[in-house]
Amino acid sequence: MVVTDEMVCFSLYAASRATTQLYRTLLDPWGLTYPQYLVLVALWREGEQTVSSLGDLLQLDSGTLSPLLRRMEQSGLVVRSRSSHDERVVTVAIGERGARLRAELAHLPSRVAEAAGVRGGDAESLIRTLQEVTAAMHAAAASAPEPDTTSSDVATGATGR
Amino acid sequence: MVVTDEMVCFSLYAASRATTQLYRTLLDPWGLTYPQYLVLVALWREGEQTVSSLGDLLQLDSGTLSPLLRRMEQSGLVVRSRSSHDERVVTVAIGERGARLRAELAHLPSRVAEAAGVRGGDAESLIRTLQEVTAAMHAAAASAPEPDTTSSDVATGATGR
DNA sequence: TCCAATTCAGTTGTGTGCAATCCTTTTCGA
DNA sequence: TCGAAAAGGATTGCACACAACTGAATTGGA
Secondary structure: OHHHHHHHHHHHHHHHHHHHHHHHHHHHHHOOOHHHHHHHHHHHHHOOEEHHHHHHHHOOOHHHHHHHHHHHHHOOOEEEEEOOOOOOOEEEEEOHHHHHHHHHOOOHHHHHHHHHOOOHHHHHHHHHHHHHHHHHHHHHHHHOOOOOOOOOOOOOOOOOO | OHHHHHHHHHHHHHHHHHHHHHHHHHHHHHOOOHHHHHHHHHHHHHOOEEHHHHHHHHOOOHHHHHHHHHHHHHOOOEEEEEOOOOOOOEEEEEOHHHHHHHHHOOOHHHHHHHHHOOOHHHHHHHHHHHHHHHHHHHHHHHHOOOOOOOOOOOOOOOOOO
C-alpha cells in the first residue's frame, strides 16, 4: 500500500515536530531548546562527557554540538575545558545554572509523558519499535550510499559519515 | 519511570532524524530534500494547492514553506502564481521537472518502508499511535502556554527566543 | 459605506541538523 | 624516530523549523 509506506515516515516527522513544539512551550521560560535540554539530561545522568560521547548519546555530530555547546556555555548551563591528557578532547561539564535547573525541571518528563497519552506498557513498546526503526534506517542509509547503480560499487571511501 | 518518560520523545526525535537521513541519501541524486519531496507528493496526490493548504497537509507554516517553495520554483519543481480571485492567495502547482520526477521516484516509498523493517499491520498500528501522539502533543502545547508560574524568577535577559 | 479586524503569504532572526572541510594533536608502523 | 594516517573538535555553507512581525487584500459589522 503506497500511502501506508509514505505515512510511516511522515507520521514520525510530524510527531517529532509536535513533541519538540511541546518542549519548546514548556522550556521557553528558561530560554532552553529541546536539544539543549537533552544535553543537560545527559550531563545530569551520566556526568561529565566529552563532545564525542555526547554526540554518541544524542546521535548528533560536532557540526551541531559545537555551536550548541558554545551557546550553552555563554548562558552558564555548561562548562567546556580541554583535557590535559589529550589536547584534542574537550570535556563538557554541568555549569552553575545548569545544576540549578535540575530540580526546577524535574517535573517536566512526567508532564510530557502524560500529555503524550501513552501508558506505561504502550510507551515501552513504542520506544522499542522506534529504536528498531532507527537502527534499521541507519543501517539502510549506510549500506545504500548510491540509489541504484545496479551493481553496487560501494567500495572506496563511501562511508556514511 | 523517569527514564521511560524521556525516552518516548527522544526515540521519536532520533527516529525522525534517522528517517530523514535515509531520504537524504536516496533523494540526493535529484538534489531534493525530504520536505521538498513531501511537497511533491502532496501535489502529485492532491493536485494544485494553496500555500496554506500545503501548510495544513504538511503541518508546516509559511515561514518554512515560503523559502522552500521559492527554491523549488527556481529548480523547476513547482510553479507559483497569485490567485486572480483573491490576490492574497498563492497557488502552488507541479512544475515541469516535478512532473517528470513522479515516475522516477515512484519506487522510493516501498524502498524506505522495506528499510524501516515494519510489516503491513505493524506499520498501520505504528502510524495510528504516532498520529495520536501528535494530536495529543498539539493539544497539550495549545492548552499549556505557561508552565507553572508559582514562583518564576525567570526575569533578567535570559530569553532564548 | 467605510473602517477595523482577519486572512494570507512573505520576511526576519535564531537555533538546529548535517555534509564537507580544516586544523591540531595523537597514534602507529616502517 | 619520523612521517603518514587517524582522531577530535571547530568552522563553513546550506536547508529547514518556527516565533514574531510586516504589508497587502478581503471581510464584516456598525
